[in-house]
Amino acid sequence: MADDSSVELTASEGCLVARVSGELDYVSRPVLMDRLRLLIARGSRFIVLDLSNVASCDSAGLNVLLLARLQADKRGARLVVACVPPQLRRMLEMTGADQVLSAYDTVAEAEAALCRIDRPEIRG
Template sequence: MADPSVETIASGRCLVARVSGEMDYVTDPVLRPQFKELLSRGERFIVLDLSDVSFCDSAGLNVLLGAWRQADTSGAVLVLACVPEPLRRILQMAGVDQLLRVYDTVTEAEAIFGG
Protein backbone atom coordinates (compact mmCIF):
# COMPACT_ATOMS: atom_id res chain seq x y z
CA MET A 1 0.00 0.00 0.00
CA ALA A 2 1.39 3.38 -0.98
CA ASP A 3 1.46 6.12 1.60
CA PRO A 4 -1.25 8.72 1.19
CA SER A 5 -0.12 12.00 -0.29
CA VAL A 6 -1.31 15.54 -0.79
CA GLU A 7 0.09 17.07 -3.98
CA THR A 8 -0.60 20.73 -4.61
CA ILE A 9 -1.06 22.63 -7.85
CA ALA A 10 -1.54 26.39 -7.97
CA SER A 11 -4.39 27.05 -10.36
CA GLY A 12 -5.59 30.58 -10.99
CA ARG A 13 -6.92 31.98 -7.71
CA CYS A 14 -7.07 28.52 -6.12
CA LEU A 15 -4.74 26.05 -4.56
CA VAL A 16 -5.74 22.60 -5.76
CA ALA A 17 -4.61 19.72 -3.57
CA ARG A 18 -4.87 16.23 -5.02
CA VAL A 19 -5.28 13.72 -2.22
CA SER A 20 -4.23 10.13 -3.03
CA GLY A 21 -4.47 6.83 -1.20
CA GLU A 22 -6.48 5.78 1.79
CA MET A 23 -7.88 8.13 4.41
CA ASP A 24 -8.30 6.10 7.59
CA TYR A 25 -7.04 5.70 11.15
CA VAL A 26 -3.72 4.32 9.85
CA THR A 27 -3.04 7.27 7.52
CA ASP A 28 -4.48 9.94 9.84
CA PRO A 29 -1.02 10.73 11.39
CA VAL A 30 0.39 11.15 7.87
CA LEU A 31 -2.44 13.21 6.37
CA ARG A 32 -3.25 15.54 9.28
CA PRO A 33 0.16 17.31 9.23
CA GLN A 34 0.04 17.51 5.42
CA PHE A 35 -3.34 19.28 5.56
CA LYS A 36 -2.09 21.53 8.37
CA GLU A 37 0.92 22.54 6.26
CA LEU A 38 -1.32 23.06 3.22
CA LEU A 39 -3.63 25.36 5.18
CA SER A 40 -0.77 27.28 6.76
CA ARG A 41 0.19 28.68 3.34
CA GLY A 42 -2.45 31.35 3.68
CA GLU A 43 -4.30 30.56 0.46
CA ARG A 44 -7.86 31.92 0.39
CA PHE A 45 -9.43 29.26 -1.84
CA ILE A 46 -8.55 25.58 -1.54
CA VAL A 47 -9.98 22.75 -3.62
CA LEU A 48 -9.34 19.21 -2.40
CA ASP A 49 -9.38 16.86 -5.40
CA LEU A 50 -10.35 13.49 -3.93
CA SER A 51 -10.46 11.53 -7.21
CA ASP A 52 -7.49 9.35 -6.13
CA VAL A 53 -8.80 8.53 -2.64
CA SER A 54 -9.27 4.76 -2.60
CA PHE A 55 -10.86 4.46 0.85
CA CYS A 56 -12.16 6.72 3.60
CA ASP A 57 -13.49 5.82 7.06
CA SER A 58 -14.60 7.93 10.03
CA ALA A 59 -10.99 8.88 10.84
CA GLY A 60 -10.58 10.12 7.26
CA LEU A 61 -13.81 12.11 7.61
CA ASN A 62 -12.42 13.66 10.79
CA VAL A 63 -9.29 14.71 8.90
CA LEU A 64 -11.47 16.40 6.24
CA LEU A 65 -13.61 18.09 8.89
CA GLY A 66 -10.52 19.22 10.79
CA ALA A 67 -9.08 20.73 7.60
CA TRP A 68 -12.41 22.44 6.86
CA ARG A 69 -12.56 23.89 10.42
CA GLN A 70 -8.95 25.08 10.21
CA ALA A 71 -9.66 26.76 6.85
CA ASP A 72 -12.87 28.31 8.16
CA THR A 73 -11.11 29.67 11.27
CA SER A 74 -8.39 31.26 9.14
CA GLY A 75 -10.90 32.84 6.75
CA ALA A 76 -10.17 30.48 3.87
CA VAL A 77 -12.71 28.52 1.85
CA LEU A 78 -12.12 24.78 1.45
CA VAL A 79 -14.26 22.70 -0.92
CA LEU A 80 -14.15 19.14 -2.24
CA ALA A 81 -14.07 18.03 -5.88
CA CYS A 82 -14.08 14.73 -7.75
CA VAL A 83 -15.37 12.82 -4.74
CA PRO A 84 -15.60 9.08 -5.50
CA GLU A 85 -19.14 7.70 -5.18
CA PRO A 86 -18.52 5.54 -2.06
CA LEU A 87 -17.01 8.54 -0.25
CA ARG A 88 -19.84 10.78 -1.47
CA ARG A 89 -22.33 8.37 0.14
CA ILE A 90 -20.37 8.45 3.42
CA LEU A 91 -20.40 12.27 3.36
CA GLN A 92 -24.18 12.23 2.83
CA MET A 93 -24.87 9.61 5.52
CA ALA A 94 -22.78 11.53 8.06
CA GLY A 95 -24.37 14.84 7.04
CA VAL A 96 -20.93 16.22 6.25
CA ASP A 97 -22.10 17.26 2.77
CA GLN A 98 -24.11 19.97 4.57
CA LEU A 99 -20.83 21.56 5.75
CA LEU A 100 -18.36 20.71 3.03
CA ARG A 101 -19.32 21.86 -0.43
CA VAL A 102 -18.85 19.11 -3.01
CA TYR A 103 -18.29 19.72 -6.73
CA ASP A 104 -18.19 17.19 -9.56
CA THR A 105 -14.97 18.54 -11.06
CA VAL A 106 -12.03 20.72 -10.05
CA THR A 107 -12.96 23.12 -12.88
CA GLU A 108 -16.47 23.51 -11.47
CA ALA A 109 -15.06 24.17 -7.98
CA GLU A 110 -12.55 26.72 -9.33
CA ALA A 111 -15.31 28.52 -11.22
CA ILE A 112 -17.06 29.50 -7.98
CA PHE A 113 -13.89 31.34 -6.93
CA GLY A 114 -13.69 33.17 -10.24
CA GLY A 115 -10.75 30.89 -11.03
Protein backbone atom coordinates in the same frame (compact mmCIF):
# COMPACT_ATOMS: atom_id res chain seq x y z
CA MET B 1 2.68 0.80 9.13
CA ALA B 2 3.06 2.35 5.72
CA ASP B 3 1.70 5.74 4.80
CA ASP B 4 -0.38 5.13 1.69
CA SER B 5 -1.62 8.69 1.25
CA SER B 6 -0.10 11.68 -0.49
CA VAL B 7 -0.90 15.33 -1.19
CA GLU B 8 0.35 17.05 -4.36
CA LEU B 9 -0.11 20.81 -4.78
CA THR B 10 -0.78 22.99 -7.80
CA ALA B 11 -1.90 26.61 -8.01
CA SER B 12 -4.57 27.67 -10.47
CA GLU B 13 -6.97 30.60 -10.95
CA GLY B 14 -6.36 31.97 -7.48
CA CYS B 15 -6.95 28.57 -5.88
CA LEU B 16 -4.58 26.13 -4.31
CA VAL B 17 -5.47 22.66 -5.57
CA ALA B 18 -4.31 19.67 -3.53
CA ARG B 19 -4.67 16.22 -5.07
CA VAL B 20 -5.14 13.77 -2.23
CA SER B 21 -4.29 10.15 -3.07
CA GLY B 22 -4.45 6.79 -1.34
CA GLU B 23 -6.21 5.72 1.81
CA LEU B 24 -7.90 8.21 4.14
CA ASP B 25 -8.02 6.11 7.26
CA TYR B 26 -6.87 5.69 10.83
CA VAL B 27 -3.34 4.78 9.74
CA SER B 28 -2.83 7.73 7.38
CA ARG B 29 -4.72 10.24 9.57
CA PRO B 30 -1.76 11.80 11.46
CA VAL B 31 0.39 12.32 8.37
CA LEU B 32 -2.49 13.55 6.24
CA MET B 33 -3.64 15.98 8.94
CA ASP B 34 -0.11 17.40 9.22
CA ARG B 35 0.08 17.84 5.43
CA LEU B 36 -3.27 19.58 5.30
CA ARG B 37 -2.33 21.86 8.22
CA LEU B 38 0.79 22.94 6.29
CA LEU B 39 -1.31 23.45 3.18
CA ILE B 40 -3.78 25.66 5.04
CA ALA B 41 -0.95 27.60 6.72
CA ARG B 42 0.30 28.69 3.27
CA GLY B 43 -2.36 31.38 3.45
CA SER B 44 -4.29 30.65 0.27
CA ARG B 45 -7.77 32.07 0.34
CA PHE B 46 -9.29 29.20 -1.63
CA ILE B 47 -8.32 25.53 -1.34
CA VAL B 48 -9.71 22.69 -3.43
CA LEU B 49 -9.04 19.13 -2.32
CA ASP B 50 -9.13 16.89 -5.41
CA LEU B 51 -10.20 13.50 -4.06
CA SER B 52 -10.28 11.65 -7.41
CA ASN B 53 -7.40 9.38 -6.38
CA VAL B 54 -8.70 8.46 -2.93
CA ALA B 55 -8.95 4.67 -2.78
CA SER B 56 -11.00 4.48 0.43
CA CYS B 57 -12.05 6.54 3.39
CA ASP B 58 -13.18 5.58 6.88
CA SER B 59 -14.53 7.73 9.72
CA ALA B 60 -11.00 8.86 10.67
CA GLY B 61 -10.44 10.07 7.10
CA LEU B 62 -13.76 11.89 7.09
CA ASN B 63 -12.76 13.50 10.38
CA VAL B 64 -9.54 14.76 8.74
CA LEU B 65 -11.53 16.43 5.95
CA LEU B 66 -13.90 18.08 8.42
CA LEU B 67 -11.05 19.25 10.68
CA ALA B 68 -9.21 20.68 7.66
CA ARG B 69 -12.32 22.64 6.69
CA LEU B 70 -12.64 23.97 10.25
CA GLN B 71 -8.97 25.01 10.31
CA ALA B 72 -9.33 26.73 6.95
CA ASP B 73 -12.38 28.62 8.25
CA LYS B 74 -10.40 29.80 11.27
CA ARG B 75 -7.74 31.22 8.94
CA GLY B 76 -10.30 32.96 6.74
CA ALA B 77 -9.91 30.48 3.89
CA ARG B 78 -12.55 28.48 2.03
CA LEU B 79 -11.85 24.75 1.65
CA VAL B 80 -13.98 22.58 -0.66
CA VAL B 81 -13.67 19.09 -2.13
CA ALA B 82 -13.93 17.97 -5.75
CA CYS B 83 -13.98 14.72 -7.71
CA VAL B 84 -15.37 12.86 -4.72
CA PRO B 85 -15.49 9.08 -5.31
CA PRO B 86 -19.04 7.63 -5.10
CA GLN B 87 -18.49 5.72 -1.84
CA LEU B 88 -17.08 8.83 -0.14
CA ARG B 89 -19.89 10.99 -1.51
CA ARG B 90 -22.38 8.55 0.03
CA MET B 91 -20.54 8.79 3.35
CA LEU B 92 -20.70 12.60 3.21
CA GLU B 93 -24.45 12.44 2.54
CA MET B 94 -25.22 9.76 5.15
CA THR B 95 -23.36 11.60 7.90
CA GLY B 96 -24.60 15.08 6.95
CA ALA B 97 -21.03 16.20 6.30
CA ASP B 98 -22.15 17.37 2.84
CA GLN B 99 -24.01 20.17 4.66
CA VAL B 100 -20.72 21.69 5.88
CA LEU B 101 -18.20 20.46 3.29
CA SER B 102 -19.04 21.73 -0.19
CA ALA B 103 -18.44 19.10 -2.87
CA TYR B 104 -18.10 19.66 -6.62
CA ASP B 105 -18.01 17.17 -9.48
CA THR B 106 -14.78 18.60 -10.95
CA VAL B 107 -11.89 20.81 -9.88
CA ALA B 108 -12.90 23.27 -12.61
CA GLU B 109 -16.41 23.57 -11.12
CA ALA B 110 -14.96 24.14 -7.66
CA GLU B 111 -12.59 26.81 -8.96
CA ALA B 112 -15.41 28.53 -10.87
CA ALA B 113 -17.59 28.58 -7.75
CA LEU B 114 -14.76 30.01 -5.66
CA CYS B 115 -13.97 32.64 -8.30
CA ARG B 116 -17.62 33.78 -8.15
CA ILE B 117 -17.16 34.29 -4.41
CA ASP B 118 -13.96 36.22 -5.05
CA ARG B 119 -15.45 38.40 -7.82
CA PRO B 120 -19.14 39.01 -7.25
CA GLU B 121 -21.03 40.44 -10.21
CA ILE B 122 -21.39 44.18 -10.31
CA ARG B 123 -25.02 45.14 -10.67
CA GLY B 124 -26.06 48.50 -11.87
